[in-house]
Amino acid sequence: MTTSDSSPTVRTPLYNLHVELGAKMVPFAGYDMPVSYPLGVLGEHNHTREKAGLFDVSHMGQAYLTGPDHDTCAAALEALVPGAVLTLGKGRIRYTQLLNSDGGIIDDLMVTRLVDDEDDGRLFLVVNAGCKHGDYAHIAAHLPAGIHLEPIEDRALVALQGPGAAEMFATICPEASEMGFMTAIRTDINGVDCWISRCGYTGEDGYEISVPEPQAEEFARLLLAHEAVEAIGLGARDSLRLESGLCLYGHDIDTTTSPVEADLMFSIAKRRREEGGFPGYGRVRSEIENGPKRIRVGIVPQTRAPAREGTEIQSNGETVGVITSGGFGPTYGGPIAMGYVSPEFSSPGCEVDLIVRGKTMPAKIAAMPFVEQRYYRKPKV
Amino acid sequence: MSNIKYTEDHEYIRVDGDIATVGITDFAQSQLGDVVFVELPEVGASFEQGEDAAVVESVKAASEIYAPVSGEIVEVNTALEDEPTGVNSDPMGNGWFMKIKLSKASELDELMDEDAYKALVASQS
Numbered sequence: 001m002t003t004s005d006s007s008p009t010v011r012t013p014l015y016n017l018h019v020e021l022g023a024k025m026v027p028f029a030g031y032d033m034p035v036s037y038p039l040g041v042l043g044e045h046n047h048t049r050e051k052a053g054l055f056d057v058s059h060m061g062q063a064y065l066t067g068p069d070h071d072t073c074a075a076a077l078e079a080l081v082p083g084a085v086l087t088l089g090k091g092r093i094r095y096t097q098l099l100n101s102d103g104g105i106i107d108d109l110m111v112t113r114l115v116d117d118e119d120d121g122r123l124f125l126v127v128n129a130g131c132k133h134g135d136y137a138h139i140a141a142h143l144p145a146g147i148h149l150e151p152i153e154d155r156a157l158v159a160l161q162g163p164g165a166a167e168m169f170a171t172i173c174p175e176a177s178e179m180g181f182m183t184a185i186r187t188d189i190n191g192v193d194c195w196i197s198r199c200g201y202t203g204e205d206g207y208e209i210s211v212p213e214p215q216a217e218e219f220a221r222l223l224l225a226h227e228a229v230e231a232i233g234l235g236a237r238d239s240l241r242l243e244s245g246l247c248l249y250g251h252d253i254d255t256t257t258s259p260v261e262a263d264l265m266f267s268i269a270k271r272r273r274e275e276g277g278f279p280g281y282g283r284v285r286s287e288i289e290n291g292p293k294r295i296r297v298g299i300v301p302q303t304r305a306p307a308r309e310g311t312e313i314q315s316n317g318e319t320v321g322v323i324t325s326g327g328f329g330p331t332y333g334g335p336i337a338m339g340y341v342s343p344e345f346s347s348p349g350c351e352v353d354l355i356v357r358g359k360t361m362p363a364k365i366a367a368m369p370f371v372e373q374r375y376y377r378k379p380k381v
Numbered sequence: 382m383s384n385i386k387y388t389e390d391h392e393y394i395r396v397d398g399d400i401a402t403v404g405i406t407d408f409a410q411s412q413l414g415d416v417v418f419v420e421l422p423e424v425g426a427s428f429e430q431g432e433d434a435a436v437v438e439s440v441k442a443a444s445e446i447y448a449p450v451s452g453e454i455v456e457v458n459t460a461l462e463d464e465p466t467g468v469n470s471d472p473m474g475n476g477w478f479m480k481i482k483l484s485k486a487s488e489l490d491e492l493m494d495e496d497a498y499k500a501l502v503a504s505q506s
Contacts, residue, residue: 035441036414040414040415041414041415041439041440041441042414042415042417042440043415045440235414235440235441236440239440304417304418304462305418305420305436305438306417306418306438306443308442308443327440328417328418328438328440330440335417335418357420357436
């Protein structure tokens with residue numbers, strides 16, 4: 001996790017609630033954030049997998065990209081990302097990446113086409129906390145006339161995640177249970193203007209909900225009042241996303257890794273692969289055609305010792321890769337990791353060695369996610 | 382008669398004759414969080430005071446356990462390899478790490494007694 005130095009930290013609107021709940025607060029991306037609550041990382045992780053967890057993700061950047069109409073606005077964003085934004089339907093969310101001219105990832109983000117007709121021509125972006133100021137400057141510097149980036153500084157963001165999230169949330173917002181995965185609505189809950197997205201960062205079903213800052217604490221308390229819901233800190237957020245095979249920016253992806261290397265090809269539609277029109281397309285196309293020099297994979301140590309970020313991956317004494325995230329998967333029940341290896345060592349089952357504290361530990365390349373994702377899929381009618 | 386000493390790294394040393402039982406304190410386990418892995422030294426290995434002797438990993442991070450005194454490892458708590466959570470549930474009892482045969486008993490004099498350690502914890506809490 002990216003922790004900041006001793007520079008002053010910013011508090012989210014839920015700071016007082018975290019302290020009241022007994023959270024251990026740490027500096028993270030310039031914010032004072034809860035790393036865990038008295039339940040502990042393991043208990044919080046398991047609670048999220050079994051019931052529902054509430055995460056404060058208000059440190060993440062929320063912004064509007066506004067233009068005269070959807071096509072113009074989407075085209076401006078497509079010039080910066082490899083995802084298909086033009087074809088995004090109303091109320092739909094897409095995961096994509098801001099790329100630099102070398103095809104490296106500046107940040108990964110969620111893009112929502114707002115559902116209301118009056119909002120057409122407006123995209124809602126959610127970016128990483130540690131990247132947001134750079135992202136905003138980068139986007140703003142590359143926009144054509146008539147398209148504006150507007151950071152949203154007066155809204156908090158919370159995530160409700162877990163197999164019990166939908167049932168719990170339906171008690172205060174019945175229409176949310178009808179939402180499909182990666183869709184968004186705007187609605188009023190107890191007088192709070194909520195922007196609800198059915199997505200998350202745990203591999204579980206659930207929602208991310210943007211609420212006005214003044215009502216954020218009241219809204220969080222409303223969710224926590226339900227017996228299924230516990231507050232969850234950054235520690236469990238990290239183990240949950242690792243088990244689900246999801247990238248952490250600054251660790252598993254950064255300005256040197258391309259989306260092909262990062263195994264994020266699912267997020268690049270056929271049209272974009274064929275037509276390009278985004279930064280670094282030359283590298284991305286070349287890597288699609290010829291294969292990347294390294295690729296992100298899952299790695300399972302064959303001993304009980306976790307292998308952390310930075311651990312060297314070897315085969316026959318030669319360096320073949322490096323671990324970018326690693327730890328213990330509570331639901332998986334053992335150590336797990338992800339990292340980059342040369343393509344010839346990327347097949348699931350491939351045996352490699354990890355150099356942990358100077359010792360060689362056996363490990364195997366594994367398919368991800370380590371724990372099955374349980375996103376909500378709307379039944380077909 | 383046994384006698385407990387503490388280090389600034391939140392390890393305890395329970396001394397009985399020339400054998401020191403080493404573990405981490407309750408404060409240390411509470412700071413680490415849920416322990417998921419413990420790596421213990423080989424019996425027969427010798428350490429100088431302050432050298433890395435063992436590793437404890439929580440869901441959050443890996444931490445080194447230093448040899449709080451110089452000596453030879455005479456026994457390790459192999460039960461922790463299968464049940465590392467013992468470090469959390471009973472750090473001062475069943476959650477011990479290793480027993481060291483003291484080679485420089487005078488090193489004990491540099492370590493903190495219980496009152497000094499309590500003051501240290503109070504200053505860090």
